[in-house]
Every structure is written in structure tokens, then in C-alpha cells.
Amino acid sequence: MNLRLVVENFMKYGVLICIGCHDYRRIDLILSTVLYALVPCHLFVAYIIELGAAQHAKGVLGRLKRSDYDPNHDLFEKSRSFQATWYTIAWAHGINATFCLLVTTYVVYHHIHHPMIGSICQVHAIIVWLKNCSYAFTNRDLRHAYLNPSSATTIPEIYSQCPYPRNVTISNLAYFWWAPTLVYQPVYPRSPSIRWLFVAKRLAECFALSMFIWLASAQYAAPVLRNSLDKIKTLDVASIIERLMKLSTISLIIWLAGFFAVFQSVLNALAELMRFGDREFYTDWWNSPSVGTYWRTWNKPVYHFMRRHIYSPLVGRGFSSGFASTMVFVFSGLLHELLVGIPTHNILGVAFVGMMVQLPMIYFTAPLEKMQGINGRVVGNCIFWISFCLVGQPLAALMYFFAWQAKYGSVSRLEKG
Numbered sequence: 001m002n003l004r005l006v007v008e009n010f011m012k013y014g015v016l017i018c019i020g021c022h023d024y025r026r027i028d029l030i031l032s033t034v035l036y037a038l039v040p041c042h043l044f045v046a047y048i049i050e051l052g053a054a055q056h057a058k059g060v061l062g063r064l065k066r067s068d069y070d071p072n073h074d075l076f077e078k079s080r081s082f083q084a085t086w087y088t089i090a091w092a093h094g095i096n097a098t099f100c101l102l103v104t105t106y107v108v109y110h111h112i113h114h115p116m117i118g119s120i121c122q123v124h125a126i127i128v129w130l131k132n133c134s135y136a137f138t139n140r141d142l143r144h145a146y147l148n149p150s151s152a153t154t155i156p157e158i159y160s161q162c163p164y165p166r167n168v169t170i171s172n173l174a175y176f177w178w179a180p181t182l183v184y185q186p187v188y189p190r191s192p193s194i195r196w197l198f199v200a201k202r203l204a205e206c207f208a209l210s211m212f213i214w215l216a217s218a219q220y221a222a223p224v225l226r227n228s229l230d231k232i233k234t235l236d237v238a239s240i241i242e243r244l245m246k247l248s249t250i251s252l253i254i255w256l257a258g259f260f261a262v263f264q265s266v267l268n269a270l271a272e273l274m275r276f277g278d279r280e281f282y283t284d285w286w287n288s289p290s291v292g293t294y295w296r297t298w299n300k301p302v303y304h305f306m307r308r309h310i311y312s313p314l315v316g317r318g319f320s321s322g323f324a325s326t327m328v329f330v331f332s333g334l335l336h337e338l339l340v341g342i343p344t345h346n347i348l349g350v351a352f353v354g355m356m357v358q359l360p361m362i363y364f365t366a367p368l369e370k371m372q373g374i375n376g377r378v379v380g381n382c383i384f385w386i387s388f389c390l391v392g393q394p395l396a397a398l399m400y401f402f403a404w405q406a407k408y409g410s411v412s413r414l415e416k417g
Contacts, residue, residue: 025114029117031107031111032112032120040177043132046132046135047169049092050135096132100125101128104122108121115345118343118344126335126338131176134305134308135184142159142167145164161186167186181304182304183308183309188277188278189276194272195272202265202268216254221254225398244390244391244398247397247398248394252393255393267301282298288380289368290380291362294384329356330356333354333356337351340396368383
């Protein structure tokens with residue numbers, strides 16, 4: 001956006017920014033606070049579940065070490081005890097974590113009106129659900145190594161600082177709750193101290209970018225979206241394409257600002273406060289020579305979770321890498337629909353379909369990444385940016401905005417009046 005477009009926007013629409021115009025309801029704030037306060041309760045239940053599993057594992061190991069115990073049944077007892085315990089623990093963790101997510105989803109969809117407040121609640125609930133899953137899976141592997149010391153050689157050396165079951169504590173789980181990662185470890189690399197000036201800079205960046213996103217959304221994105229509603233109703237394809245192209249510029253700017261605010265500012269500030277040592281939250285995704293590279297580099301915490309707990313286990317069980325990748329995107333598509341459809345009170349399936357469309361694009365652009373020379377990588381990068389800017393975000397934003405307007409009207413009190 002250059003200065004001419006800024007002046008033209010103000011001449012055409014005037015000042016659309018209004019602090020008190022959004023329909024924030026008191027009940028939305030109360031319910032979101034209650035939902036956040038319930039999360040520690042579910043984490044405490046997860047701790048109790050793992051504490052029971054750890055006590056059972058110690059009991060089994062104690063019986064195996066008795067002098068009068070028959071060594072011929074040693075391996076059988078370990079395997080039987082581990083499998084029986086894991087099924088019980090998996091069900092308990094699954095019910096606890098899923099109940100937390102279902103409660104938040106139900107409350108957000110039926111009782112929290114404002115989409116931004118609902119989105120914050122839904123994002124937090126999904127993050128905690130993923131963390132609960134990782135906590136259960138990782139402790140399962142640690143418990144198996146504890147009962148089978150011969151397999152402990154596969155355990156990372158850093159884990160020896162807090163071996164199983166000493167890691168099953170409230171403080172350990174609480175640290176994982178706040179740590180900027182979705183993959184549980186008993187121990188993480190830690191920085192020596194907190195740099196408070198660094199934290200202040202990152203929080204200042206987040207605040208400034210949040211204000212910019214709000215201003216850009218209200219002054220530039222909202223008018224384009226509103227002006228597109230009549231074109232969608234009449235299915236004016238040419239005008240819809242023109243609106244998508246116009247929306248692509250501001251949506252890209254808002255997305256980039258949001259990306260920087262979250263992955264560079266918020267996560268680094270949180271990592272500094274937690275003295276979390278691993279700060280690689282993304283790599284140079286903007287240079288992606290293929291669509292697959294983008295999905296592996298733009299969101300490292302989610303990528304590590306998917307690879308650790310979905311992709312690698314499936315491949316390890318004999319499934320093909322293509323099938324494992326498909327399952328990753330099916331799972332991710334469901335999460336994206338929960339993240340977008342629930343807060344906007346419209347389950348359209350657009351977010352899910354958008355994730356599924358990534359699969360053929362990944363397979364189509366993968367050969368370009370492997371071509372000799374730079375031409376293939378340049379073409380792959382162009383395909384990524386065209387799909388990213390013109391098809392993905394603008395179309396999804398337009399569809400969910402149209403569904404919201406058709407169901408509720410605007411979230412602005414001025415427009416309702």
C-alpha cells in the first residue's frame with residue numbers, strides 16, 4: 001500500500017477505526033476467563049494419571065527384582081504389564097484431554113459471540129490438547145524404557161538429568177504448559193538467565209503489530225470484504241476474482257504482521273521468560289522452493305509435533321510416507337476447521353478442504369525442488385507465493401466473512417445501528 005492508496009481509502013470511506021464500536025459482550029469475557037481457568041484442572045488430572053502409571057511401573061520393576069521371582073517370566077511380565085497399563089492410561093488421557101477440548105468448543109460455538117475472543121479460547125484449548133497428547137505419548141515411551149533398560153540407549157542423553165519417573169511432577173508439567181513447544185521432554189535446553197530488556201522489546205513489538213493489524217483490518221480489509229458480499233450473492237465470478245486479488249494484498253500484509261507478532265515476538269518473549277533454549281520457531285519459509293518446504297518450515301512447533309507423534313509412528317509401523325503425510329494433513333485440516341469454523345459459528349469445511357488441496361500441490365512442486373539448477377526452485381517458489389496470496393487466505397477469509405454476515409451481520413455496533 002503506497003501513500004496514494006492510503007489517501008484514496010480515507011477519501012472513499014473516511015475513518016473506520018472505532019475503539020468502542022465492536023460488539024464485545026461481558027459474557028464473552030467471563031466465559032473466556034472461566035475456560036482458561038479450567039485448563040490447570042485438566043493438566044492436574046493428566047498429572048494424576050501419569051503419577052498412577054509411574055507408581056504401577058515402579059511396582060512392576062520391584063517385583064521383577066525380587067530374588068524369588070522366576071526370570072523366565074521376566075520379559076512376559078514386563079510386556080503384559082506395559083500393554084495393559086498403556087491401554088488404561090491412553091483412555092484416561094484421551095477422555096481428559098478431549099473433554100477439555102469439547103467443553104471449550106461447545107462454549108465458544110454456542111455462547112461466545114465475538115469471533116476474536118472465541119479464536120483465542122479455541123487456540124489455547126487446541127494447544128493444551130496437543131500438549132496433553134505429547135505428554136502421554138512421551139511418558140509412554142519413557143515408561144517402556146524404564147521397564148526395559150536394554151532399550152534405554154535410544155533415550156536422548158539430556159533426559160538423564162531428570163529420568164523417568166522423577167519427571168512426573170506438577171512443576172515439570174506446568175513448565176511444559178507454558179513452554180513454547182508442543183512436544184514434551186522431561187528436560188529442555190535452558191538459557192542461564194532472563195534478559196528483561198529483550199522481553200520488553202518483544203512485547204513492544206507484539207503490541208505495535210497488534211495495533212497495526214487492528215487498524216489495517218478495520219480500515220482496509222473490512223471495506224473490501226463488505227463490498228464483496230453482493231458479488232458473492234449474485235455469483236458474479238469476474239467481480240469475485242477481482243475482489244480476491246484486491247483482498248490478497250491487505251490479507252498478506254496482515255498475515256505477515258501476525259506471523260511476526262506470534263513467531264518472532266510472542267514466542268521469543270515467552271521462551272526468554274521460561275529460559276527455553278530452543279528458539280527455532282521457523283526458518284526461511286519465504287524462500288520455499290516447493291509447497292512442502294513451506295509446511296515444514298513456517299511453523300516449527302506444529303511441524304515437530306506432527307512428525308514426532310503422527311508421521312514417524314505411522315512410517316515406523318510400515319505405512320508409506322505418502323499415507324503418513326496424508327494423515328498429517330487430514331489431522332491438520334480438522335484442527336484448522338476447529339480454529340476457524342468454531343469461533344465464526346460456521347462449519348463450512350473451507351479450512352479443511354484448503355488443507356487437503358495442499359497435498360496435490362506438494363506432490364506437484366516436489367520435483368521442482370529437486371531439479372538441478374535454480375530454475376526449478378524459482379518456479380516452485382512462484383507457485384507457492386501465487387497459491388499463498390491469491391487463493392488460500394483471501395478466499396477463506398471471504399467465505400467465512402460471508403457466512404458470518406449472513407448469520408449475524410457485522411460485529412460492529414455502528415454498522416448494526
